[in-house]
Amino acid sequence: MNIFFGIKSKEFDSYLNIPTFKNDNTKINKDYSLYVLRIINSKWEYEKIKNKEDSNFYFLNSDFSNNQNIFVISSDKEMTNIKNKNEIIDLNNFTNTSPAYRANLKIKIDGGGFSSYQSEYPFHMTTKNGNVLSPLSTLLNIDADKNFLVFKNIYYKAINEKFNIYIINVKSKKILKKYIGICNQTNIFEINKDVIHYENFIFSENFLGIPIYVSIKNNHISMEHTHPPHEYILSKDKFYRVSLLKKKINEIIN
Numbered sequence: 001m002n003i004f005f006g007i008k009s010k011e012f013d014s015y016l017n018i019p020t021f022k023n024d025n026t027k028i029n030k031d032y033s034l035y036v037l038r039i040i041n042s043k044w045e046y047e048k049i050k051n052k053e054d055s056n057f058y059f060l061n062s063d064f065s066n067n068q069n070i071f072v073i074s075s076d077k078e079m080t081n082i083k084n085k086n087e088i089i090d091l092n093n094f095t096n097t098s099p100a101y102r103a104n105l106k107i108k109i110d111g112g113g114f115s116s117y118q119s120e121y122p123f124h125m126t127t128k129n130g131n132v133l134s135p136l137s138t139l140l141n142i143d144a145d146k147n148f149l150v151f152k153n154i155y156y157k158a159i160n161e162k163f164n165i166y167i168i169n170v171k172s173k174k175i176l177k178k179y180i181g182i183c184n185q186t187n188i189f190e191i192n193k194d195v196i197h198y199e200n201f202i203f204s205e206n207f208l209g210i211p212i213y214v215s216i217k218n219n220h221i222s223m224e225h226t227h228p229p230h231e232y233i234l235s236k237d238k239f240y241r242v243s244l245l246k247k248k249i250n251e252i253i254n
Contacts, residue, residue: 001072001090001091001092001093001094001095001096001122001123002072002095002096002101002103002120002121002122002123003070003071003072003088003120003121003122003123003126003154004016004018004070004071004072004103004119004120004121005065005069005070005071005105005119005121005152005154005186006060006062006064006065006066006067006069006105006119006186007062007065007067007105007107007150007186007188007212008062008063008065008066008067008186009062009107009148009188011109011146011148011216012107012108012109012110012214012216012221013061013062013107013108013109013110014061014062014065014105014106014107014108015059015060015061015062015065015105015106015107015108016058016059016060016061016065016071016103016104016105016106016119017057017058017059017060017103017104017106018034018057018058018060018071018073018103018119019056019057019101019102019103020034020051020055020056020057020058021056022094022097022101023097023099023101023102024097028073028094029075029094031075031076031077032073032074032075032092032094033048033049033051033073033074033075033076034048034049034051034058034071034072034073035047035048035049035071035072035073035074035079036049036064036069036070036071037069037070037071037072037082037088038068038069038070039068039158039159039160039184042158042159043083043086043158044082044083044086044087044088044158045083046079046082046083048076049071058071066186067185067186067187067188068184068185068186070121070154070184072091073092073094073095074091074092075092078091078092079091086157086158087156087157087158088123088126088154088156089156090123095120100118100120101120102118102120103118103119103120104116104117104118104119105117105118105119107214107221107223108221109216109219109220109221111219112219112220112221113219113220113221114221115214115221115222115223115224116223117212117223117224117225121152121154121210125154125208126154126155126156127156128208129206129207129208130206130207130208131203131204131205131206131208131246131249131250132151132202132203132204132208132209132211133201133202133203133242133245133246133249134201134202134211134226135198135200135201135226136149136167136191136195136196136197136200136201136202136213137196137197137198137200138226139213139215139224139225139226140191140196140213140215141196141215141217141222142193142196143217144215144216144217145216145217145218146190146215146216147190147191147193147196147213147214147215147216148188148189148190148191148213148214148215148216149165149179149188149189149191149202149211149212149213149214150186150187150188150211150212150213150214151165151181151186151187151188151189151202151204151209151210151211151212152185152186152187152209152210152212153181153182153183153184153185153187153207153208153209154184154209155183155184155207158184159183159184160182160183160184160185161182161183161207162180162181162182162183163180163181163182163183163204163205163206163207164178164179164180164181164204164205164206164253165178165179165180165181165187165189165202165203165204165205166178166179166202166203166204166205166249166253167191167195167200167201167202167203168200168201168202168203168249168252168253169197169199169200170199170200170201170245170248170249171199172199173248173252174252175252175253176195176200177192177195181204181207181209183207187209201249203246203249203253205253210225211225211226212224212225213225213226
């Protein structure tokens with residue numbers, strides 16, 4: 001199961017388009033719809049979204065696809081299970097496709113450019129705690145007018161716990177910046193140019209998430225995400241190498 005999310009920022013507008021069909025042209029089961037999930041008073045609450053505009057897509061703007069709401073394709077019966085357990089559970093396999101089922105998250109500057117990114121958060125990530133390690137200089141633009149780190153966390157429990165996100169220089173072993181993230185939110189942080197360097201990485205403490213990088217220059221905008229660090233390593237012991245690096249960073253922050 002995939003979970004979908006949006007971004008709400010004063011710097012740009014965002015739009016989320018979720019298809020009602022699989023990539024083999026299979027349509028959503030008549031019992032399935034798009035639902036929004038949000039935390040209210042430490043409880044997962046849900047609401048069905050009516051598809052008024054197009055039978056092939058759900059169109060959501062940043063007023064609805066904000067930094068707290070998340071979205072799933074499901075049935076009312078399945079959503080009741082989430083409410084009863086007060087936990088996100090693996091509801092169905094509708095979005096488990098090959099090639100991957102894709103939704104589109106577009107960000108746009110008023111009177112300027114736009115950029116798009118896939119908006120899927122895999123269910124298996126929601127049940128795990130851990131660390132995200134990601135380079136800063138790969139996708140941020142040191143010559144841009146503004147750079148942002150967007151860190152999306154979705155956790156299966158109905159909590160909004162705070163956690164730390166660090167910028168760390170792996171060579172000097174120094175913490176350059178610490179941000180406070182909130183789980184089950186889309187967290188947005190402006191990144192100063194002086195930390196955009198190949199030696200600097202972001203590192204999340206205790207919670208996983210998807211790091212997305214946004215750069216704005218001359219009213220143009222770009223948005224992209226990095227892959228886990230083991231995907232950049234070709235050796236057979238790549239997971240071991242990444243675990244050693246994360247261990248060293250844990251020693252720095254502790």
